[in-house]
Amino acid sequence: MENGDQDRLIAARYRLLHLLGQGSMGTVWAAHDEVLRRQVAVKGILRPPGMPDVAADELRERTMREARAVAALSHPNVVTLYDVVQHEGDPYVVMELVPSRSLGDVLQEQGCLTEKQGAAVLDAVAAALAAAHRAGITHRDVKPGNVLIADDGRVKLTDFGIARNVAEATMTARGITLGTPAYIAPEVAQGGDVSEAADRWSLGATVWAAMAGEPPYAGKNVMQTINAVINGDVPVPAGAGRLAPVISGLMRKDPAERLSLVDVRKQVYPLLPEPGTDAFEVRETVPLPVVVRPKPRIEPDAPLADDPGPLPFALTTPHPPAPRGRLASAFVLVAAVLLFLAGSGGGFALTRLAAGATLLPPTRQTVQTLPTLPTSATLRPRTASAVTAIGDQGGEFTMSVDQSWTTYAEQRAADARFPVSAVVHFVSGSGAYEVTVQRFPDYYPKRDIKAYVAGVRARWPGRFFGGERVPTPDLPGPRAEASTQFLYRTVEGDEPNALRRSHLSRVLPHGDDLWVVEVVVPTEQEDEARVRLFDAIASTFAPV
CATH class of the missing domain: 3.40.1000.10 (Mog1/PsbP, alpha/beta/alpha sandwich)
Structure with a gap:
């Protein structure tokens, strides 16, 4: 989508207001929910150039499926997913709109985090991941760019793997890494499963970078970075102070030895800001425009509607019904039930037969569409x-x-x-x-x-x-x-x-x-x- 899409209505409900960001897999807009009258963020999933129709269909279906799974996740440190819709054949994810900066932006603006800020990030993201893991969801790409520092000081985790490229997902199963190389776990870099333990490594690497001001691993290219993650020693956290043992506990090469999220929160608890204070500076939020749709203007000389005429029934003063005996009342009740059953069942049957359809429910059929094999040419x-x-x-x-x-x-x-x-x-x-x-x-x-x-x-x-x-x-x-x-x-x-x-x-x-x-x-x-x-x-x- 381009800037010209401003004021566009998605799925007859979400009106785009202005562009928030754009990446390789999608564009994020601030939008107005015209049904619930609230501000939301809408992410349109881009179809990669040259992707075949079959792969695009798979991308669309997987986006819808993953979004439904993440929508079940509700936690104060997770960006809430409200809705997932299709518009003109493309999937759109509707999320909570959080006025914020990413942790990556914060690091560029202010440099390394303080000890209290690092503790706040560790505690919030650990809580978010714990809630996700309980729901059977792994994040797969914890990094500074996916940690949001809200203008009111809250810390939230976003982008739970929704709309990853289909080819990328398949490559992961075949041994090609998923996620950002500097923050992926060694076993994932070697083609292993993306597990809850891998999320914990990425959390440690993210806070390592936040305290040191640079990623824990860096190379001239992606493969050099991945080789360093797999074969290099785990670097000692720089500038982490009392957070260093927690970060090192998360960044263990053996997934079974990594610190649990519960232990992470226990260890950082004494380092958190005092209640009523914020680790990050509270910023003044720029209010979004309030969308008010004007009522249709009625011309002063517009004619009034015609007199509708008399009612289609006469108003009469009802007479009290004559008393009915018990036997007659029972007979009327039974007759009414029989007439209702015959009318409803018969009406259904007549409707189905008139349409040329069978009275039995249709047999569910699932036909898998496979990609077209390349040719020798x-x-x-x-x-x-x-x-x-x-x-x-x-x-x-x-x-x-x-x-x-x-x-x-x-x-x-x-x-x-x-x-x-x-x-x-x-x-x-x-x-x-x-x-x-x-x-x-x-x-x-x-x-x-x-x-x-x-x-x-x-x-x-x-x-x-x-x-x-x-x-x-x-x-x-x-x-x-x-x-x-x-x-x-x-x-x-x-x-x-x-x-x-x-x-x-x-x-x-x-x-x-x-x-x-x-x-x-x-x-x-x-x-x-x-x-x-x-x-x-x-x-x-x-x-x-």
């Missing part, structure tokens, strides 16, 4: 590099991939299942399809393909199905064992919104390295995607 040779560290040799490769797909690279630290590796992701615009190339340097002779397959199974406890293995052509050059083709299926999330994915992999030994080329598609399209995507793409892979 859009595949183009691309060169990328899967290196685990600066100076790592032998990581370049070529492969034919759809030229419009987005590319991401990451380095994964060693864990109990796998050694250190580098992963290059190619993700379709809709997020429905993904190709990954993973390289494990110096995998041999300590490990073999059997160990890799066991690690994949362990990564999906209770959600792994299949696991068929068949021979596949080897890469040219020396190798420690024969290559294999590996097919398995996974279930991500819970019903009724679970995602069923098929993973088609070629596991390819090459020298001392192990390469894995994997194509991930909706299980419903597995057979078609095996030919049109997996065979067409994996067969072109070649290390340089």
Whole structure:
């Protein structure tokens, strides 16, 4: 939406007043609710350029679903969500209008927070997250930009993950991070679940930045920052004073060791401002214009309405009814009930039959619309590099991939299942399809393909199905064992919104390295995607 949309009426109820802010996923307006006559904030969700219609439909549906979930959350430290509507096919989220600045803006204006201000932010955001977690909601992107400092001194948490990009959500399930890199938890940066513990890490990182005046992790680019989060030491809080143990307790690499939100509030309680005082300066709020719709003007010479004439019934003085015996009264009552039942049921049946409809309720049908698979005509040779560290040799490769797909690279630290590796992701615009190339340097002779397959199974406890293995052509050059083709299926999330994915992999030994080329598609399209995507793409892979 542009400024020209001012005074536009959304869903016949919310009149836009002026622009509050605009980001990559939406535009926020101050608006007037013409039904309840109150000021609100309206966020219009933008359709990313080039997003296919199917993906846009999925974005719209997911926005509505997530908004309904967040609408059930009511807490003084959470920006309340009032409504979610569709207007001209686009979703709009209606929220509480809070005259405020973000914590990020406050830090730019005044620099680092004082100890009392840091304590107030920790206590308020911890309370907000605790309420959300009790409702089964994770925030997923706690950062200074999503913490609001109201003009009256209150602290509120906003933007509970509503309207995240569909492709972004799918990338998260595939191992690409969700959230702002400097504030995401290490396990999320490595492709793990976004959990309540991840929200606690982000809270600690947010207050770390608020006390130090800079993020806890910074790099020249996103991947450097993510690598620092995963592999670097947790920095000691700078300028945090007595808040340092709380921040360090939240920023533990092991999620199980992180401080609980209850303990966070207990520890900061003695540091909070005294009752009746505010941690942040109370600012004078600029009043929003009061919207008053003028009554329609009636011209002085407008003719009066015609005389409606006599009433369609005569007014008479009723005569008292003659007394009726008990038997007659009972007969009349039974007759009235029978007539009502026959009339209502018969009227319903006649109405349905006249319209040519069955008398039985319709059978509910759910038809899933799947994205359209790319064609081989859009595949183009691309060169990328899967290196685990600066100076790592032998990581370049070529492969034919759809030229419009987005590319991401990451380095994964060693864990109990796998050694250190580098992963290059190619993700379709809709997020429905993904190709990954993973390289494990110096995998041999300590490990073999059997160990890799066991690690994949362990990564999906209770959600792994299949696991068929068949021979596949080897890469040219020396190798420690024969290559294999590996097919398995996974279930991500819970019903009724679970995602069923098929993973088609070629596991390819090459020298001392192990390469894995994997194509991930909706299980419903597995057979078609095996030919049109997996065979067409994996067969072109070649290390340089």
